[in-house]
Amino acid sequence: MNTQKRKTLKQETLIKGIGLHSGKEVNLRLIPAEANTGLVFIHNVKNKKSIIPVSLNYVVDTSNAVTLGDGFRIVQTVEHLLAALHTRGISDLILEIDSSEIPILDGSSKIFIEVIDSIGTKEFEEEIEPIKIQNPIWVVDGExxxxxxxxxTLKVTYHIDFKHPLLKGQSLTIDLNEEILAKEILPARTFGFLRDVEALQARGLALGGSLDNAIVLTEDGYLNQDLRFENECIRHKVLDLIGDLSIIGRPIVGHIIASKAGHALDVSMGKLIMSKITGDEISKFKSKRIHDFLKRKTSLVG
Ligand SMILES: [Zn+2]
Structure with missing residues (x-):
């Protein structure tokens, strides 16, 4: 993979959906940005605005999804949106949201990439250099x-081993070029176990969760009748991995081998790559640039 041009969207667009946990309607506005802005969330509720850059420095939680935050506001479940932006190479975009959760939509990245493809991208002269892994790099957490x-090229070998007859000892090796990502990985939906969903809902979480936005596993089968792939769950793990690692801000070239990984391990790997290879790229210059850009877009700065 060679150097690629930075990109934004051709025009502004609005995506509406519900939040997985709140079950409430969310408006997510995708707004074209200048080159080198990066991906930046504007959390805008009742005209109180917070700037939350998509950066490993802003990851505040990895327990069920990746949550970004600035110490005051949070944006939850960013990975499915980020996987779609990453697949189309979108490096610079303002993401204005009126809630703390990205819309869950169908539980995959399918609708995000369809929206991106319907609008098209604008290429800049500025370039991004992929991170080519030269020496093996690893993170371990118990098993x-x-x-x-x-x-x-970018390649993934993934292994899962859940205590479930359908998800025991499963592996997938896949080359991940842009087309394979778009067709074979991004449509794979998130999944959960019925027993966990019931426990979450009892705590007031996952209130927006349904068979419309998740694969639900019973003790020995699926509640859904319509799997998109026979091994949809492991494909979704790959989707999450790609979305999580994209927070680094540069594509990776290497063979990723992951076993029983998840958001926490993905983010640890991202941080390791940044500290060992790229260094911390969030400079004062960059945050000032974001602020100046937002100032010119007066509707965005309170
Ligand atoms: Zn996911």
Whole structure:
């Protein structure tokens, strides 16, 4: 993979949906930005605005999804949106949201990429250099691990081993070029176990969760009748991995081998890559640039 041009969207668009936890309607506005702005959330509720850059420095929670926050406001479940933006190489965009959750839509990245493709992207002269893994790099947490080996292209080998007859000891190796990502990975929906969903809902969480936005597993089968892929769940794990690692802000070239990984391990790997290879790229210059850009877009700065 060679250097690629930075990109934004051709025009502004609005995505509406419900939040997985709140069950309430969310408006997410995608607004074209200048080159080198990066991906930046504007959390805008009742005209109180917070700027939350998509950066590993702003990851505040990884328990069920990736949550970004600035210490005051949060944006939850960013990974499915980020996986779609990453697949189309969108590096610069303002994401204005009137809630603390990204709309869950169908539980995958399918609708996000359809929206992006219907609008089209605008390419800048500025470039992004992919991170080519030259030496093996790994993170381990008990039985969970992730290794990235040098490779000429991006490739993933994923292994899951849930206590469930359909998700025991499953592996997937897949080359991840843009087309395969869009067709084979992004449509894979999130999944959960019925027993966990009931427990979450009893605590007032996952109130927006339904068979319309998740694969639900019973003790020995699926509640849904319409799987998109026979191994849809492991594909979704790959989707999450791609979305999570995209927070680094540069594409990775290497062979990622992940076993029983999840958001926490994905983010640890991202931080390791940043500290070992790229260094911390969130400079004062960059945040000032974002602020100046937002100032010119007066509707965005309170
Ligand atoms: Zn997910």
């Amino acid at each position: 969970k691990y992730m290794v990235i080996l040098p490779s000429e």
